[in-house]
Amino acid sequence: MSGAIQVRGLSRTFHTTVRRPGFAGALRSLVAPERVAKHAVSDITFDVDSGELLALLGPNGAGKSTTIKMLTGILTPSSGEARVAGVVPYQDRERNARNIGAVFGQRTQLWWDLPVRESFTILRDIYEVPKAEHSARLAEFDDLLALSSFWDTRVRHLSLGQRVRCDLAAALLHDPPVVFLDEPTIGMDVVVKEQVREFLRYQVEQRGRTVLLTTHDMTEVERLAERVVLVNHGRLVLDGTLDEIRRKFGSTWQVRATLTDPHTEVVALPGIAVVRREGARVVFGPDGSAAPTVHQALKSVIERYEVTDIALDEADLEDVMRAAYIQAEAV
C-alpha cells in the first residue's frame, strides 16, 4: 500500500436495538429487544497521497464521519484495514495521535473555562512539544488566522468563527502530517470561511500536510479539493477528480457562441452537439457519455469557428453533487 492514508475494504457495522412505535411497542422493545445490524461503512477502499487534500463527500448518514473515526483510531473497523502515516490507527492510538490532527465540526477540544492560550499550552504539554517550537508555530498560526486579538479570551466567550479558528490551530500545534476535518466550517460566515480555506490551502501547499475533509459546502470543495471520494449508504460510489465528477454527473454545460459570419455551416463536433441556432448565435451542448469538459468544448468551438462573442453556462458543483447523490441513491 502507498500514500499517507491507505484504506482497504474498510467496513463498520453497528448493532442497534429497534425501537417499536407506541406504548406497547416500547414495552415489547424493553422486554424482548430486537437487535439489527446497521452497516455504516461497507468495503471502502481509497488512498490519499502525501500533501493531497481529499474531499470525502456524501449525504447525511452516508458514513463519512464513521470513516474518519476509524481513521483517527476512535473506532475499530469490523473488517478491512487502514493505515495513516504508516500506523494502523485503531491498533496504536497513541502513536497515531502524534501523526494526526482533527477537528470535528462545532465540537471544540479547547478547555471551556480557560483562555485560548492556556488551552494551547495544555495541548503543548500533552503532545510534549518543545517550548520554542510551540511559540514559533503559534506565531505562524496567528499570522494566518489572526488569533492574537482573542486568544486571551476564555473559550466560553468566543464566537463560533473565533472558536473554530482556534480549534484548527489546536489541531495543528503538534505539527501532524495528516489532518482530518469533519465539516470544519459548518455555521460560519463567508469571511471566516474564506480565511479558513486560505489556512487549509497554505497547510497543504506550503506545509505539505495531507488533509481529509468532509463538508457539505461545495464552494469549499471547489476551492480546495482536486479529488473527491463520494460515499452513500456506507459504500464508495465514486473516486475521482472534480472534472471527472462533472463529466459523469454534471454534463449540463452550454457554450453560447456568436459567429462572425452568420452563414457559416455549423456541424456537431466530437462529443459536442448543436443544441439550437438562431442566425449567428449558436448554442452547443454535450453529446452522449463521451462529452468533453466544458473547457475542452470551449477550446474546440473556438478552434473550429470564428466567433465574435462566446459565453459559458455551467452547472455549478452543487447541481453536480445533487445529481450524483440522486444517482447514487438510485443504485
Added chain:
Amino acid sequence: MATVPAWRAARVTPLGELHAPPRMTAVLLRLTVQVVLVASLWHGLYSRTGSTAGLDEGQAVTYAVLAVLASRIRQLDQYTGRDSVIQHMHYGTIVYWYLRPLPPQRYYALRAFGEQLYGFAWALAGYTVCLAAGVVDPPESAAVAGVFAVSLLLGQLVLYYVMLILDQLCFFTIRNNSAMLILIFAQNLLSGVYAPLWFFPDWFIRLSGFLPFQATLSVPLSIYIGRIGLADAAAQLAVQAGWVVVLALFTRWVWRQAARRVISQGG
C-alpha cells in the same frame, strides 16, 4: 529543545478556578457557613452532656469540622469547565480524549490529581484558620499527625476511584446524575460527613464496613481525633490500601470496556 512534561495537564482545574473568581468566592462562603453551622450544631448537642458515644465535645466538633473541610478536597460539581466525562459525552467531545497521545485514563488521573491538590489547598487553609481560632483541636502527637496524613492520602485515593467509577458509568449510560445523587448521599452518610459513624446502630456500622466509603474520611478523621488508636491504625490503613488495589484493578478493567463504547455520533 526542551519539551514540557505531560503531567502539567494537572493544572487544568486550578487554572479554571483561578479564572473564575465568583466560583472561588462561592467556595469560600460555602465553607465558612458550613464550618460555622456544623461547629454550632455540635457545640449545641454537647451543651448538656460531657461525652456521647465515647466522644467528648472537642473530639466531636473537631471531627465534624474536619469532615466539612475534607469534603472540599474533591468537589463533586460535574458541570464546571465542561471537562467532565458526563459533559464530554453530552457534547460529543469525548472523542478528543482518544485522539491525544496521553491516554484518557492518564489524563483523567492527572486532572483529578490537580483537582484534589487544589481542593487540599482550600482544606489546609480552612484547617489553619480553624486551628488558630480554636475551632478544632490539634492532633495529639506528631505520630498521630503522620498516620493521619497517610490515612488521608489513602482515603483520597479511594475517593478518586469511587468518583472514577461514577464517571466511567457515563460511557455506558451517557448520564450519571441519579447515580451521582445516590453517591453524594451515601458517601456523606457512610464516610461520616453528616455524623460520625459510631452514632449509628451496630448493623449500620457493620454494613458500611463492606463498602469503601468509610475508608475515604471516617478512618483518617477517627485517627486524628484519637477514636482509632495508633495500635489499631495499621489494620485500618491495610483495609484502605486494600480498597485502593481492588478499585484500581476494577477501574482499569472498566477503562478497557469504555474504550469500546466511545459512541460514534453522526454518520
